[in-house]
Amino acid sequence: MAATGLITMSMHEIDRLKVIQAVVDGHLKPMQAAIRLGLTTRQVQRLVNRYREDGAPGLVSQKRGRTGNRQLAPGLGNQILTLIRDHYPDFGPTLANEKLREADGLVVSTETVRRLMMDTGLWIPRRQRSAKIYQPRNRRNCVGELIQIDGSDHRWFEERGPACTLLVYIDDATSRLMHLHFTYSESTFSYFEATRRYLELHGKPQAFYSDKASVFRVNHVQAVGGDGHTQFGRVLYELNIDGICANSSQAKGRVERANLTLQDRLVKEMRLLDISTMAAGNAYVPCFMADFNRRFAKPPRNDFDTHRAVRGDENLELIFTVREPRRVTHSLTLQYDKNLYLLTDTPDARAVIGKYVEVYEYPDGRIEVRANGSALPYTIYDRLSEVDQGAVVENKRLGHILQVAQLVQEQRDSRRGRSAPARTNQGLASVKLKAASGKKSQRALSADDLALAIVKTNAKRVVGRSEE
16 A cells, blocks of 8 residues: 555545445455445455555546646636637527628637526526516406407317317406317418308407417518518408507416316316317307306406497408408419419509509408409419329220329429418318428429439339330
8 A cells, every 4th residue: 555645635535535445344345335335246346456556646646737628728727718708698508609700700619608698697597597487367347348359279179089179269358158169270262261250140349369379470580571461460450449469478478377277167068069070169169168167257247348340341251261462463463372373464454563462361261362452353274284194094095194294293392382371271281281302392303303214114114114
């Protein structure tokens, strides 16, 4: 054992010394020592060997007094903090590290940036932040003064049917369920159908209170198209109904709590009645709402109902449409959703050449081109024409050519334009939003794609002849 001398040991190392001494003296087995120290038996044996050779100094950490392998270069930490204070003061550690790497050429780990920002107070971990306080607010005084709306995605029919969304309309003054509507998912057309039915049942409320979903608000900060309003916002404006977007879920807590109650009560009620489709659910919800409101609705402070009747000049069928402006060319054509609309040559159509008209898309799929309050007749030229498999089989002379066209068609992305709204009210959202991986747009198809299709067709013909 080495000669004794003055050494510095931490409390952890002193505790380790006592355990290793017990192993050397034969009072403790290496396996038991490993359990006490949280080490492996092999590591305990190494420590025993070092203790026998060097004594207590052999148990002192070999890293003491040496520069850490991960230590930042001198001044690099201050340089990073200076850049963050000057250019990225409100950035999180991950985003700040990305900008330091891309814009400033400083390559460090995200955890290093996080530690530096935490030590200087530039970043506070979420667990250490003060919890937000949401104080309750008073209910509105009258029925129809404020209607909270929200969509709840849930397995409403459990295993008897697919998951869907329930659109919930609840009165803020009374917590009364005003309208429930099952649909495939939250979309513009789904809210069009539910809101129109609400107006037909109760009239126009003073305001709708919703979240900041894209149906109710334009969330793209740098959006250049449109007038800053969504289609649903335009509908509310034309009907003189205020649209208010909540800043948090707690702000519209009445409808959020109603969703939880409905996910419990409504699901079980429909299970007892063996309701497994959205159509049957929509037929049942009026009965459920009557019972629910009888049990849980609160009396309003004022008995006056602020709902307003729909005026005679407010055509709900025209109002609840998606409208897109399109310019009419000199050949009396316009484009919408990858379709070319050929306007019939009439005096009204000639009067709008070079001007903008509006394309009305109805929830049921109908399309109208309207100008000056009237619909213009048209025919459609579909740019995404398709070759039918039956045509390939029946036509003997053109079979080879049609097969080539069919192969090219399979490489084409035949989705309609993304500007057109999704038809979740008709169950077509999955078709519209499905990613077309490995496919090309109509214009991106080149001569190479055509040549590849010809090669594949010839290969199929050769295989077919060999099998014969």
